[in-house]
Amino acid sequence: MTSPASFTDFAETISANARIIDEFLNSNSTIPRPSFAPDGPIGFPCPPQITPIHAAREALLDASKKLYQLALGPLESLFELAVRCHDSACLHAIYRFDMAAKVPVDGEKSFAEIAEAIGVDEDRTRRVLKFAMTNGLFKEARPGFVSHTSVSALMAQNTMGVNAVVGHVIDDTYPASCKLADTMEKYPVPKNRLIETPFAMAYQTGEPFFDYMKKHPHRINRFQEAMRAINNSGPYSGETLAQGYDWSPFESGTLVDVGGSSGHTALKIADASSISNIIVQDINVKEVKNAQKGLEKKYEGRVRFMEHDFFKPQPVKDADAYFFRLIFHDWPDQECIEILRNLVPALKSGASILICDSVLPEPNTVPNRLEKEARICDLHMLSLIGSTEREIGAWQSLFAAADPRFKFIGAKQPSGSVLSVVEAKWEANGALANGGDTNGVNGS
Numbered sequence: 001m002t003s004p005a006s007f008t009d010f011a012e013t014i015s016a017n018a019r020i021i022d023e024f025l026n027s028n029s030t031i032p033r034p035s036f037a038p039d040g041p042i043g044f045p046c047p048p049q050i051t052p053i054h055a056a057r058e059a060l061l062d063a064s065k066k067l068y069q070l071a072l073g074p075l076e077s078l079f080e081l082a083v084r085c086h087d088s089a090c091l092h093a094i095y096r097f098d099m100a101a102k103v104p105v106d107g108e109k110s111f112a113e114i115a116e117a118i119g120v121d122e123d124r125t126r127r128v129l130k131f132a133m134t135n136g137l138f139k140e141a142r143p144g145f146v147s148h149t150s151v152s153a154l155m156a157q158n159t160m161g162v163n164a165v166v167g168h169v170i171d172d173t174y175p176a177s178c179k180l181a182d183t184m185e186k187y188p189v190p191k192n193r194l195i196e197t198p199f200a201m202a203y204q205t206g207e208p209f210f211d212y213m214k215k216h217p218h219r220i221n222r223f224q225e226a227m228r229a230i231n232n233s234g235p236y237s238g239e240t241l242a243q244g245y246d247w248s249p250f251e252s253g254t255l256v257d258v259g260g261s262s263g264h265t266a267l268k269i270a271d272a273s274s275i276s277n278i279i280v281q282d283i284n285v286k287e288v289k290n291a292q293k294g295l296e297k298k299y300e301g302r303v304r305f306m307e308h309d310f311f312k313p314q315p316v317k318d319a320d321a322y323f324f325r326l327i328f329h330d331w332p333d334q335e336c337i338e339i340l341r342n343l344v345p346a347l348k349s350g351a352s353i354l355i356c357d358s359v360l361p362e363p364n365t366v367p368n369r370l371e372k373e374a375r376i377c378d379l380h381m382l383s384l385i386g387s388t389e390r391e392i393g394a395w396q397s398l399f400a401a402a403d404p405r406f407k408f409i410g411a412k413q414p415s416g417s418v419l420s421v422v423e424a425k426w427e428a429n430g431a432l433a434n435g436g437d438t439n440g441v442n443g444s
């Protein structure tokens with residue numbers, strides 16, 4: 001039997017890690033102090049490379065959450081979970097009516113003024129805002145008047161494009177997530193994962209997510225804006241990947257970025273490495289043409305764009321690396337196997353296949369918050385697309401199922417990145433040397 005957890009033990013873990021963080025901040029006067037004020041830093045103000053401080057932050061967050069839950073007790077913890085539907089509902093209303101923008105960042109507005117500005121009765125406006133305040137979104141410093149906290153100020157100013165991200169989650173995804181249980185009941189074992197989704201049920205469509213989105217310009221534009229915002233900075237950014245991964249093995253060779261969109265990641269990799277030849281492929285002809293046309297001079301002769309459908313055989317032969325970022329998590333296993341098999345005819349021995357996606361953690365190996373971050377992505381994929389994030393064993397199985405000549409190497413997580421790079425190498429004679437079976441492999 002485990003011994004009962006102690007409030008003091010958790011509090012001491014919090015104190016010890018808080019001291020580490022405070023000492024770091026005190027000795028670095030150029031780094032801004034975290035604050036609740038609307039003009040404070042928008043994230044944890046420590047560069048991702050300084051890993052001990054990030055480890056202290058995670059330990060502090062983990063212990064704080066455990067202490068909070070211990071103090072609540074199981075019954076109230078459960079109720080608190082159950083009523084989170086109202087957190088999402090109020091954020092949805094705030095987003096839909098752009099309430100944050102109705103309050104000046106350095107001033108205040110009465111509930112009546114906000115209600116008038118959004119054209120909704122004061123009673124519901126006030127109740128939604130009052131509830132949101134319990135989550136740190138807005139405050140009522142003076143009775144009857146609403147002003148911003150650091151969190152609501154982000155929405156008011158659309159800092160770094162946050163509203164597209166919030167909108168995609170709360171306006172596209174939240175209605176879909178409410179249908180998860182219904183789809184599990186209706187399709188106990190899904191036959192077509194791409195259309196038997198919570199999203200398809202919520203939006204009453206028989207289409208896969210992206211097909212539906214493309215027919216609704218405001219949704220697809222917002223989705224693309226959200227992806228740009230996520231790509232530009234933070235733990236999902238191409239910058240974090242480009243800087244945090246060792247590209248030197250491909251320095252004098254060719255890297256193909258498959259499904260690379262407008263090249264936003266490939267260009268960052270080009271900046272951070274000396275790879276001499278980078279080819280960006282995408283099925284979106286318009287994007288490919290625009291990207292090639294708008295390519296800055298400094299990349300000419302080094303980066304080029306081409307149209308390619310990754311469900312067709314790979315036309316670029318003998319590249320050193322085939323790179324896929326945020327592609328495989330969009331597809332169920334069978335389609336991923338097809339994508340891998342379409343590489344086979346082009347592969348030279350020793351070529352690397354680099355897949356940049358989440359690797360779901362093994363149980364009890366990472367702090368709860370990081371596990372939850374990865375699991376949120378997984379449920380996002382499940383709710384919208386019918387696809388999945390994968391654990392390391394699932395990545396290994398995918399390569400093995402595609403062709404035994406893919407030699408699975410493993411996964412590396414660049415520092416500060418939520419995504420990992422999963423690598424396999426093509427060994428043209430590997431499976432034969434190992435006595436493996438290559439029957440049924442396309443294009444060999």
Ligand SMILES: C[S@@+](CC[C@H](N)C(=O)[O-])C[C@H]1O[C@@H](n2cnc3c(N)ncnc32)[C@H](O)[C@@H]1O
Pocket residue numbers: 231258259260261262265281282283284308309310311324325326327330
């Ligand atoms: C989630 S985005 C990822 C884009 C980019 N790799 C990144 O990391 O931001 C998926 C990309 O795959 C492209 N795509 C979808 N289906 C494709 C296909 N069959 N062949 C090639 N590209 C495809 C889309 O046009 C889009 O640019």
